[in-house]
Amino acid sequence: MTMQDRGELSEIATDGSGAPVANPWWRNRVRVPGLDRFSGLYILAAVLVIFAFTIPGLFFTTDNLRNLGASEAVTAVLALGLILPLAAGVFDLSVAAIMGLSEVIAISGQSHGYNPVLSCVAAVVACAVVGVVNGIIVVRLHVNSFIATLGMSSILVAATYWVCNGGQEIVNGVSTGFTSFGTDQWLGIPSSIYFMVVLGIIIWFVLRFRPVGRYLYAVGGNATGARLAGVRVNRLIFGSLVISGTVAGLAGVLLAAQLGVGDPTAGPPYLLPAFTAVFLGATQITRLRRPNVIGTIFAIYVLAVGVNGLQLAGAPSYINDLFNGAALIAAVALAMRVNRSA
């Protein structure tokens, strides 16, 4: 993540017994950014070059890049919240369902005549409460986080449909001020990108410059070891789930502002892209393979640029999922392969 990490690209690794381990000759001699940590950069460069030649008039337009940035900012915000539990080795599979709930509450509140700000606050508070419940289930009831949040996810889908009176889109009574926040620009950049950047900086700062960030990674690395070193493991896991829930709520509000309608099916499809971004991001740029902010945002835009270009070039819409999945597996496999031989 930092400059000093980048300075150690080709050092000699050692195995557990202290004996040096073989490096392929080309890793010792050629000091280039490695295929492992920088595979995303290579993919990005290749994709950009291809699009520059094949579809320059479609891809490199301000409108296209602006739309791309804004729509991916929602995924990015969701993924940013997810970094914290994943850093602590805890799964939160309910983030997308939480986001979906927040989306319909934010719209539903307005259609019932409440102030848009109040509606959004209510949506985010509800999501924070869901995060608290997740935390209690995992920490107090000792349910594995994967199972707990999977179950919660299903419950929240039901709640979302309930808010929508059984699954109807909510289209009435949405404030125009609210929807214009979703499309507004400042200095030519969509507002949602500022939102993502500010949140990203906060989480980056916490993970890097606050002790709690290091404690989260310690829990993720070895929860027993962390507890025996005096780290309040349960409190951290609880807190990380509350924050991922709250941030998913914020992502839902952002999504509501962009969509302008309350759509009960809007949230869940974001689950896989958000996880993909964090997992792929953990293999990128940083030397220590951990969920991190810069890698996550980088991964989201590498994938988005690829998908967007392919679609502009005439590929069908399902190419999105295909590209995301293939890129995740390929990038992580490559990182593992180089990691093992290094």
Next chain:
Amino acid sequence: MTAVLDARNLSKVFAGQPALAAADLIIEPGEIRALAGANGSGKSTLVKILAGVYEPEPGASLEVAGERVGFGPGNSEAAGLRFVHQDLGVVGSIDTVDNLALGHGYRYMARGAISWSREVAAARDALDRLGYDIDVRRPVAELSLSERTAVAVARALSPRRADPRVLVLDEPTANLSASESQRLFDLMRRVQATGAAILFVSHHFDEIFSIADSVTVIRDGRVIDTRSIGELTEDELVAMVIGKELAAADSAGSRGAGGPVVFEARSVGGASVKGIDLAIHEGEIVGVAGITGSGREELASLLFGSRPRSGDVLVQGRVVDRDRPDLSIAAGIGLVPSDRHQNAAFLEATLRENIGVLGMDAHVDKGVLRAAREKADVQNWLRRLQIRPSRTEAIMGSLSGGNQQKVILSRWLRHRLKVLLLDDPTQGVDVGARAEIHELIVQVAREGMSVLIASSDHEELALLCHRVVIMSRGSTQQTLYAPDVTADHITVCTVSAGGRDTEASPTTDRPTGGRST
């Protein structure tokens, strides 16, 4: 007589650095050969070449019972080389019968179905031949460590394409108590009686002297010498392994503890421990010995509060909350737990993060963690404890066991503690690092820290402790004071204190010097 194993000119170079240089290893049939060397000396590399995990550099040759054998996992197995690795490779959730089948498949099939009665009988028979009478249908995780080792050995020796000619045991006793090791030695003698040779990798010199016929010493990737045990003293062996005379920790200077009581346990119980009372004075080093199952393994974590306990723990007269490691640390208690990989190390994190996980607040200024300051502080400790590599950003998992343990130790020493609890602190640590760790322990005690060491290594206890508490069946049986604190006395007391491994009791009489508590 033709050597059963004749390996010549084994070399292995990693990234330009020789891990093993032109090593020869020749073993006669029926011989028990020990392989000794510090961590990182090339022992594991040699074993892994024989097992076919690593391919040696060109020029190496391998003959088994006079026949030329190529290098590679299939080849060495076909030639009759069998391996039991340190982690045993048994699956805890399934029983002995199934574990044996992992090696050779189910051998008794009738019309496509497994004949369980015959499989069970065969498994029982295989273990019986090793001197173990165990319930072969119990999950292996419920067996004792030496029983699990026996299962792994039985699997390695099971009939396959070739009869087992050489059994390689990689640190089989690393986690065993003294009496369990005795059982394993009995097993090794039974294997030897079948005519197979044994290559036995060990850190414990007393074990090498009690079981091996000869010993090969490796240092810095080179075979230093192979000597018959009869013509060797322990001091000579130590000197061969570390390449210099071992400076014994100066324990005499730290003896005597007339200071105030700092740490007190009042009827502490939990797990298999029943109502222990214990007081440790300022600057005193108290040892805890006991066989497996005596409660010795659980005592340190109970006192620290990482395991649910009954009874009270007091530091300087103040009661410490239970089940809250963070509050124990705040009260001035530290724990270096056993099994550092599971309980202490962050293997994928840097040394700075491993050491800095404690006491991070000291480097927080206006809400921001000052990495540069932390780095300088950690760097200092890496140097002081001579940890290699001494780069703060090195990855913990890349260090040798001894260096990892020193990192864990420096995590605690850096924090100002009143009481340091150590649970098997030199387990799986090479002799050099072991001596350094011992010196550190003596030094912090001299500076006033109260220390408790629970250990299966009785020489370690004898070397360091002012007094040693013997545990048996969950309570303290007796306390040994100087001059009775010797390794032999401790061993005798632990096994004669009414432990369950009565068949392993030494013939020595119970010492008269031990004072009862």
